[in-house]
Amino acid sequence: MGRTDSGTPIEVYKDVVESDFKIAIGNITPHIAVGWGGGAKMIQSGVCSERITEVTHLNACTMQSVLEVCGSADNADNAIRREMEVIAGRVGLDFIINTVLDENKNMLGVFSGHYIKVHRKGIELAKEVMCPKIPKKADVLISSANPCHVDFWQGCKPYIYSQYGVKESGVLIFLIDGKEGLCGSAPRHDAILRKYSLMTFVLIYEDVKNGKLSDIVGINVPLFHARIRNRVTTICVSNGFTQENAECLGFIYAKSINERKQLGWASGDMPDLYFKASIGTNEEIIYGEEGLIVDLSDMIDKYAPNIKAMFEERPDVKKAVTQPSGKICTLPQVAAKNIHPAWYINVVWMDKLGLNMPENPDELYNVLKMFKEGDPNENGINDEIPMSTGNLNKDVKNFMHNFGVLGSHYIDPETDKVVYGPVQPGFKEGLLWFRKIFADGLLDPESINQQGARLTEKGHNNQLGLAHMWASWLNVGYENQLNMDYEVLVPFEVNGRRIHPGSSGIERGCSAITSKNKYPEATLRWLDML
Structure with missing residues (x-):
């Protein structure tokens, strides 16, 4: 089909060229070479030869700066997008259907019509969703x-x-x-x-x-x-x-952020601030004593009124972050006491199958078995996942309260004594129960090490029966109202009591100002406003 004015060869699959009506279907997302996907890109490079793809890719790298093109909606500043649209015009692209999706692949908009005008309209929405304004780099x-x-x-x-x-x-x-x-x-x-x-x-x-x-x-x-x-x-x-x-x-x-952190301690190549960096107790004490981490104990009263007030309201927090020497080298993240994720069960599925809230592990086993066999999501496919979680090693322990054990180590609420959970009889009983449900196909095998996004995908697809979550809407979604199908699994009664893990709400070692910081007071003021 000849060449464009800039010399790019136009080589397109014959079936496309000879078709009576050409529709391109795609999605609008940022693209490093043409600014945005969708539009004419479905023609070039979608249905063009390898030779034209080579030319276009090379031009994208050499004719423009990648940082100027990414996410650009201005066609005049985007030579490669302009070239693609010339090719689409020669081919005779009649119509496009482009979508804009959110991070969970929910459809936010559909744009259909002319491959340039409609595409630009779609970009306007895509920019709102995908290009947040950053006040400062x-x-x-x-x-x-x-x-x-x-x-x-x-x-x-x-x-x-x-x-x-x-x-x-x-x-x-x-x-x-x-x-x-x-x-x-x-x-x-x-x-x-x-x-x-x-x-x-x-x-x-x-x-x-x-x-x-x-x-x-x-x-x-x-x-x-x-x-x-x-x-x-x-x-x-x-x-x-x-x-x-x-x-x-x-x-x-x-290999990990922690490894890089250790290299920083050893070499002195540190940032001004470690933020949400999970600094361990030993690190606090050792590097606080060495002066690599700034002691905040005398600065908080003067520069951090909000942190000071929180310490007064929650003396347990101040106690938790104060070292034996009296130094405060890191600041915590603090939530309300006893905030803890829970096991959420699909009560709509239970209602459809005529089931009641289970009262013990055997009843829960039967509920999970019915979830697997009864097609409660009514799609005619055996795709239900009776039980799933994001981290089985961790969440097995978070289920053990149903066997009278509050985790791997905890303070017993009745005796006020420290208990090591794995040696308790209930812990062994719980492991045997998990072995059974896994052997019978009731526990999601991906639970061993499942990314949160994967668990969320299953929730959005209405596949989850029982899952460990901070809140159902986080993993199931509130847009489709499926989160309303879930309730917290009521803890089973064991030895005359129903118990559930809780926490102090204190996450230690979140933030630390290093000796590299020239303005520790200003940094502490900033942390105080968070």
Whole structure:
């Protein structure tokens, strides 16, 4: 079909070109090369040849700055979007249907009509949903690659978008699962990422112009990466990435945030503030004594009136964070006492199956069995999940109150003595019950280590019978009103009492101001306002 005015070849599948009416269906989300997905992108690169895809990808890396294009709604400033729309016009794209979804894949809007005008309308809504205003870029930003977290071929997208939230010369802590390495979803590009990801843009592009590369699509990630790699210092936190993978991208490697924190203590390479950093008691004492963490005990009265008032109202909080030496080196997160997640059961399913709230483990087993066999969500598919949770190792302990044990270690409310749960007879009885429901297919096998988003997906699909949650609407959703189908499973009576785990509501070690901070008083004022 010839070329565009800029020389891009137009090569489109014959069946599409010869069709009487062409409809493109897609979703509008931010895109690193064309600003936004959807619209004409369904034609190019959706139904075009590999050669035109190579040209478009290369142009996206070389004709524009990736940070200027991401999320841009202005077609005039987006050369690649303009090129795609020229191609779509030549092909004769008649009509588009584009959606805008929220983070839970709920549909917020449907836009149908002309592939340019309607697409721009959709972008207006998408920007409201997906482009929150950031009042100030951070010195240190923690960013997750989820859901593009399996490898860096996809993970480069959230990495690029993370740049919007962190200052130039700042620190980006980038969390990526990375179990499939650099290019697990596109293994043929692995070698080119390893060879070129630390080279400068100029040197990479020289090899492209001199014909030294055959993988033109693959080189786009190193080209994008070269534009931004040195903008910030990146600490890559990953369970799946190897150190080699991280370092070939120019990242500092750590298996966990905790590991990176330990490196900081040892080297002195610390941020001004650790925030929500889970600083342990030993760390507080050791690094507080060494002066790496600022002692706040004499500063709180002067600079933190809200924290001072909270200490007066909740002396147990002040006691919890005060070291034997009298120092206060970290600040906690404090909630109301006895706030604790609970087991929520689908009472609508029970009503449909003629079941009552179970009063003991045997009755609950029968309820779960009916959930599995009775099709209570009435979709004709055996997709019900009788019992599920996000962390089985942890939540088994959170179920043991139904066997008279309040967890792994706790203070017995009647004797006021410390109890080690796993050696109690009820704990063993509870483990045998879990073994039975697992063997009979009543416990979700993904519960061993399930991401919260996966549990939420099952809840939104009306698949959950019994699940451990902070609140049903968090994992089931309130938009579809399914959260109203759940009630807290009433604790079973054991030895004449019904008990449930509680907590002090104190999460210690959340925030610490380091000796690197030039303005500890101002930082404490900021923490006081949270």
